[in-house]
Amino acid sequence: MLQIRCTSCHSAYPESSMPYRCPRCGGIYDYDGPFPIQRADLANPGTSIWQYKNSFGPSSQHAAVSMGEGKTPLLMRTLNGQSLGFKMESSNPTGSYKDRGTSLLLTELKSRNISFAVEDSSGNAGASFATYCSWSGIDCKIFVPESASGAKLAQISRSNAELITVPGARANATQALLNSLQSDSVVYASHAYQPFSLPGIATIAYELVQELGAAPGTVIAPVGHGGLFLGLMRGFTALYEGKLIQQMPAMIGVQGLGFHPLVAHFHPEMSTACEPAIESLAEGVRIQEPARFEQILAMSKIMNCDFVACSNPELENAISELWKMGIYVEMTSALVWAAFRKSLKKLPEPIIFILTGSGLKY
Numbered sequence: 492m493l494q495i496r497c498t499s500c501h502s503a504y505p506e507s508s509m510p511y512r513c514p515r516c517g518g519i520y521d522y523d524g525p526f527p528i529q530r531a532d533l534a535n536p537g538t539s540i541w542q543y544k545n546s547f548g549p550s551s552q553h554a555a556v557s558m559g560e561g562k563t564p565l566l567m568r569t570l571n572g573q574s575l576g577f578k579m580e581s582s583n584p585t586g587s588y589k590d591r592g593t594s595l596l597l598t599e600l601k602s603r604n605i606s607f608a609v610e611d612s613s614g615n616a617g618a619s620f621a622t623y624c625s626w627s628g629i630d631c632k633i634f635v636p637e638s639a640s641g642a643k644l645a646q647i648s649r650s651n652a653e654l655i656t657v658p659g660a661r662a663n664a665t666q667a668l669l670n671s672l673q674s675d676s677v678v679y680a681s682h683a684y685q686p687f688s689l690p691g692i693a694t695i696a697y698e699l700v701q702e703l704g705a706a707p708g709t710v711i712a713p714v715g716h717g718g719l720f721l722g723l724m725r726g727f728t729a730l731y732e733g734k735l736i737q738q739m740p741a742m743i744g745v746q747g748l749g750f751h752p753l754v755a756h757f758h759p760e761m762s763t764a765c766e767p768a769i770e771s772l773a774e775g776v777r778i779q780e781p782a783r784f785e786q787i788l789a790m791s792k793i794m795n796c797d798f799v800a801c802s803n804p805e806l807e808n809a810i811s812e813l814w815k816m817g818i819y820v821e822m823t824s825a826l827v828w829a830a831f832r833k834s835l836k837k838l839p840e841p842i843i844f845i846l847t848g849s850g851l852k853y
């Protein structure tokens with residue numbers, strides 16, 4: 492059966508407590524094989540990501556904490572002769588794709604009888620975690636940049652969670668959380684570092700194949716810490732290894748200019764590019780050191796993928812176009828449309844845009 496192990500020293504994830512990194516060597520935890528998805532798992536329409544629970548590894552053994560996440564609409568449209576699909580992750584219970592991972596994270600917290608946890612976030616993951624903790628009776632404290640969108644801060648502060656706003660960069664929120672940890676017994680339920688979210692995110696790939704009847708040609712998604720992008724890669728790999736798709740889609744990861752470490756890695760000429768004086772408007776992905784950087788690099792060797800950075804003017808044009816099409820998303824989600832609009836090469840179709848969060852948050 493699928494197990495979780497440290498990617499450095501290969502020790503197994505403990506059955507009690509919930510370390511966010513390996514206590515032995517500081518390594519990152521990950522699953523030790525592909526997610527086991529089978530044709531029967533895609534057979535019925537389902538009402539949440541738990542339709543695919545057989546692919547969840549150890550988490551599949553526990554009572555699910557679910558608020559009906561997943562099963563989001565895929566809106567298809569032909570534009571300039573191209574087949575496009577908009578995956579409306581804004582339709583999740585808290586308005587972002589994060590709920591798919593949070594459901595599994597909370598399932599683990601409950602199964603381990605943990606009654607208090609801390610988390611940090613640019614906003615959406617914190618709002619999702621606060622909501623699911625409130626629903627399932629777990630107390631939590633959430634560290635968020637002071638500059639996060641007001642709607643995200645309201646989502647957290649109106650729940651049962653304790654909201655801590657931290658001045659300055661996104662990384663300051665993580666540091667404030669780490670400084671606050673008085674002992675190893677406090678659970679840091681990091682959506683970026685804890686492995687449990689990945690099989691939940693991978694369900695986006697399963698749904699797309701269920702909806703399209705085949706693999707998409709191209710999938711375009713924002714990249715911050717990389718959990719969304721890696722989860723999608725893992726999902727399509729699982730489908731391919733399970734012989735449920737004939738070929739893997741091309742994958743394009745999009746970052747905001749100035750916060751584009753993966754773009755700089757794949758396109759060294761971009762390594763010194765930055766947005767002068769102002770921060771990227773894509774607040775959800777202002778990450779300089781992605782938690783899943785190495786794992787994405789490893790997957791990029793077996794998948795066709797590329798990375799693109801978009802500037803603030805490109806983002807502002809893109810969000811305006813999306814809104815005028817009736818697609819009401821937040822700025823971070825507009826990265827995918829901005830990348831598509833500036834793409835010079837012909838992309839395999841259908842081209843799927845992962846629209847991560849609702850415009851009501853912005």
Ligand SMILES: [Zn+2]
Nearest residue numbers: 497500513516
């Ligand atoms: Zn280790």
